[in-house]
Amino acid sequence: MDSTEVNKGMAAILVAGIAFFLSGWISVTLVHDSKPEHEILKIEGVGPVEASAGAAKEETLAPIAPLLAKADPASGESTAKKLCVSCHTFADGGKSGVGPNLYGTVGAARGHTAGFNYSAALKGKAGNWSFEELNAWLAKPAAFAPGTRMTFAGIKSIEQRADVIAYLRTLSKTPVPLP
Ligand code: HEC
Incomplete structure (x- = not known):
């Protein structure tokens, strides 16, 4: 085994290490971001609407x-x-x-x-x-x-x-x- 062979080996290990580290980091980032987004129906002319806790809460629409x-x-x-x-x-x-x-x-x-x-x-x-x-x-x-x-x-x-x-x-x- 000459020194280029060794270097290739080292490089492969290094790349594998980086890939391992990155995939861990990506999955942590993705999982962290997957919190469900709460959709708020915007009602024009009434000002900001509070996020309702219950899904069944009636929304009042401005008249058309x-x-x-x-x-x-x-x-x-x-x-x-x-x-x-x-x-x-x-x-x-x-x-x-x-x-x-x-x-x-x-x-x-x-x-x-x-x-x-x-x-x-x-x-x-x-x-x-x-x-x-x-x-x-x-x-x-x-x-x-x-x-x-x-x-x-x-x-x-x-x-x-x-x-x-x-x-x-x-x-x-x-x-x-x-x-
Ligand atoms: C993915 C398919 C889909 C899309 C997109 C869609 N509709 Fe519909 N629409 C339906 C279906 C299916 C019904 C029948 C609903 C039922 O029976 O519950 C319906 C019913 C209706 C009715 C009631 C009709 C009646 O005879 O009482 C109206 C009005 C209507 N749609 C308007 C619209 C308008 C305007 C849009 C676009 C802004 C739209 N729809 C987009 C599938 C769709």
């Missing part, structure tokens, strides 16, 4: 009505084409996919698309879709109808929700008057 007059349906349409098209169609007579076709939703009864298999959670919420209910639904579907099959986290920004609702309102031959 004052924003609808200046909401932008075109911007709502482009948001919907990003966030909703994987599950929904919007055209009159469009096919339902993972979610129901959404033409004529505003003002219609919940579960308005014939032939779509709605969850009991949504069907249990009797009544017609008002602007404020759509606001609550789109902020957090699982809070509005716990157990719903719409596995969508929600739209955090109230302006974006107003735009999307303003767009949904246009999907009708006789759009519901703005509040």
